[in-house]
C-alpha cells in the first residue's frame with residue numbers, strides 16, 4: 001500500500017508557493033488529529049513528522065501544523081523558523097489565514113504550517129481574547145478541505161495552545177514513551193480530553209496511542225507496553241516505534257527519517273503505523289484513499 005518510491009532521495013529547499021491544499025478536493029473536510037501529551041520528549045514531534053510523511057507516501061494529502069513554540073517540527077522538516085513570514089502564531093491570533101501560512105516541504109503531498117518562538121506569546125495574548133479556545137478551530141476547520149489529514153504537533157503542556165489544538169481536532173494521537181514513567185500524567189491528559197469533549201468539542205476522542213522509543217533488549221520496555229495496553233486496550237496501535245538512532249539523526253538534517261534512511265527500522269515502523277492509522281480510520285467510516 002505504501003509508495004516509498006514517491007519519496008525523493010534529495011529534495012529542494014521548501015519555499016512559499018501557492019499550495020495545492022486550498023480550493024482543492026470538494027466535499028469532505030480534512031480529518032484533524034492533535035498529537036498531544038503534556039509530558040516532554042515522548043516522541044510527539046517525531047511522530048507528527050514521520051507519520052505525516054508516511055501518510056503522504058500513501059498518496060494522502062497531509063498538512064502538519066506546528067503548534068509548539070520550540071518549532072521542532074518546523075526545523076525537523078528543513079524550514080528555518082522565525083523568518084517573519086506569517087506562521088501559526090499569526091494564524092492563532094487571527095492575523096493571517098491558513099493559505100498565507102502554509103509552505104510545501106520536500107515530501108510530495110506533505111505541507112507545513114510552520115511556527116517560531118513568537119508563538120509562546122500567544123499563550124499570554126489570548127488570555128483576554130474572545131473565543132480564545134476556538135482560535136485554531138476557527139482558523140482551520142473548513143479551511144483545509146484540500147487535505148486528507150491535518151496533524152497538529154502540540155507543545156509539552158496542557159495550556160491554551162494545546163487546548164486550542166484539542167478544540168480544533170477530531171481525534172487525539174497520544175505518543176507514550178516506553179519507559180517507567182510512561183503513564184504518569186496520562187490520567188490528567190485523559191481528564192482534560194474529557195473536559196474539552198464536554199465543554200467545547202463533543203466529537204473529540206482518543207484516536208490512538210502510539211508506543212515510542214521501544215528497546216526490545218530492555219525488559220522494562222515490554223512491561224510498560226503491556227501496562228499501556230491494559231490501560232488503553234485496542235486504542236493502542238499494534239505497531240511499536242523502536243528506539244532507532246537514524247530516527248534521532250534525521251531532524252538535524254531537516255528531514256523525516258523516511259527520507260533520511262527509508263530502510264531503517266524507525267522508518268519502516270512509521271510506515272506500518274500509517275497503514276494502521278488509515279485502517280482504523282476506515283473502521284471509523286472515514287475512508288481516506290484516492291483512486
Ligand SMILES: Nc1ncnc2c1ncn2[C@@H]1O[C@H](COP(=O)(O)OP(=O)(O)OP(=O)(O)O)[C@@H](O)[C@H]1O
Pocket residue numbers: 039040041042043044045046047068070072154155156212213214241242243244245247248249251266
Ligand atoms: N524512535 C526514536 N528513536 C530514537 N530517538 C527518538 C525516537 N523518537 C524520538 N526520538 C528522539 O527523542 C527526542 C524527543 O523526541 P520528540 O522531539 O519527538 O519528542 P516530543 O514529545 O515532541 O518533545 P517535546 O515535548 O519537547 O515537544 C528527540 O531528540 C528525538 O530525536
Ligand SMILES: [Mg+2]
Pocket residue numbers: 044045046068072153154155
Ligand atoms: Mg515536540
